[in-house]
Amino acid sequence: MTAPVEAKAAAAHAPAVDDVPPGRTRAEGLVLPAMLGVLAGICLVWNGILYLTALWAPFWWLALFGDFVLIVLVAERIGRVVPPKRRKLYERTLAFGFPVLALIAWQLIVDAGILNPLWFPQPTRIARALWDVTVHFDRFSETSLLGRPWLIPSKFESDGWAGVWSLFAESHVWATLGRVAAGFVIGAIPGILLGVIMGINQTVRLMLDTTLSAIYVLPKIAIFPIVMLMFADPFGEGPKIAVVALSVFFLMAINTMAGVRDIDPVFIMAGRNYGARGLSLYRHVIIPAALPVIFAGLRLALGTALIVIISVEFLRAKQGVGYMTFYYWEVLNPEKMYAGLVVVMILGVVLTYGLQWLQRKLMPWARG
Amino acid sequence: MTETNARAPATAPRIVTRNVTKLYDTVAGPMVAVDDFSLDVADGEFVCIVGPSGCGKSTYLRMLAGLDTHSSGTIHIRPGSDPKKPLNSVVFQEYAVFPWKTVIENVAFGLQMRGVGKAERLEVAQYWLERVGLRKFAGYYPHQISGGMKQRVSIIRALANDPEVLLMDEPLGALDAQTRIVLQDELLRIWEETRKTVVYITHSLDEAILLGDRVILMTAHPGRLLATFHIGIERPRTVETLNTAAFAELRGAIWDQLGREVTRAMEMQS
């Protein structure tokens, strides 16, 4: 099966190599559509045979697996003849085209009644639910997903900044974002500082390393009840932010320590030899040398922070994306539960991009 | 020469090393890296140290720079008349060019740490970059330049710092033959202008004879003083000096001793 396809690809590509530039572009222009046509054809034949023999529905997972393998095989061949100029487009198409295909398959399978829509509501219904929760204001809990930004101008006119603030305050997304951001900053900065100290000073490291490592493996949500106990208002924002901060703190302390210990001693020697002492040694040598590991830690910490905040909101919150998702479980509305998941995903992506942006700002020397 | 205006200090050596020993504590017990090593370096002298790999050359240089402690003996670098001048600057065997600083920031680093203003230190750095043909790469980060360029950056980082004593650990070690010759020539010219006190470690006997006023041979592990050779070849020297009869003669005499030591070291390892 491999050989003929390869031969075909080579044959189709051959004139492109030999021809003069104008002919070359024309040949390339034809190769890609032709191969995409081949791909569509093969998939059609495979699914068609299964469908006509009434095997598709009972063996839908096998059909999809076959489609997956076929796409991989053909996309590989296409990847070999893609001209360098189009390489980016090819990669984008694979990276975004495949998820789109997967969504379409999901839609069709549930539409056909093969999967239970209660567990896997169709993407179109999730999208509609997402739209619903976005424009919806819950009168009972006085919350909305984004805080109804379209009301900002009129609220500002009637109540000024306080009015705008009241809109933000009703938002699930801003509640979650605020808790994550506050907890992240409150936890990460002391965590990094302690990590640097532990990386440099052996005594402090020996004293704290075991304890920190033991706490680090603790599931972070397990400390939530204790944290609630410590706050005057156990159901307020305090414990929620604190539990995020704590989980970020331990992770950052341990990661930063590893980063600092990993610094090539010759950099520290060079720093000292050229007159860096005390703070300037930290500023010019130790911190920049540890930054790559610190940022790797921050990305881990971001994931942990999201897990922790969503769990906390499941447990004890009257607001937040986690609360919203759980609420729609209680009223058995799966589309809107999925909508909540989509919002969490978007939050995660946006925050990760934010972190990457910060990394580019702080580490302009990093490759690529 | 300018010996007249500072006669008294000129007679006292710039670097004094007496009976220095370095023990490393290893799991297998103490390990002697440098054993009873003595070396005085006069002001403005260019001393080259040659010895088999692992004999403790880098260790000695680090102790000289105050970056490592010594177990016994004395090490002293006499400060110069200008208290603001740094005592020593090291060119590290591993370059140790900071990846997070641009080429020009690396070169200006020592000056920056001494509080020299930005405009002035960048001007000095720019001068040195031009001297070694790296002007165009001032704004590059180290990962964007070649290994040879990094080595040059590491060398001029030390030169721009203008120390009393320059400590160089195989600064041309990883270069290809052509670049190496070009930079040897450049080093000779720079030294001719600055007449700095230099301790220069190298694996290449040719390089040691070409550059040095004196060549010190060290024994294989543990590092001891094996022999000292005065290089009388007159200055200014260039890479052409490599082709002279005087050079060949010295080289033969020194190789006689060094070869035996290298063989002994290799036998010890096996």
Ligand SMILES: Nc1ncnc2c1ncn2[C@@H]1O[C@H](COP(=O)(O)OP(=O)(O)OP(=O)(O)O)[C@@H](O)[C@H]1O
């Ligand atoms: N931190 C250390 N702990 C223990 N042993 C060490 C340490 N640093 C160096 N040594 C040992 O000391 C000896 C001398 O090392 P050094 O780096 O000074 O050698 P060198 O002469 O510079 O070698 P090369 O020419 O390969 O650079 C080696 O045997 C090395 O293994």
Ligand SMILES: [Mg+2]
């Ligand atoms: Mg060495």
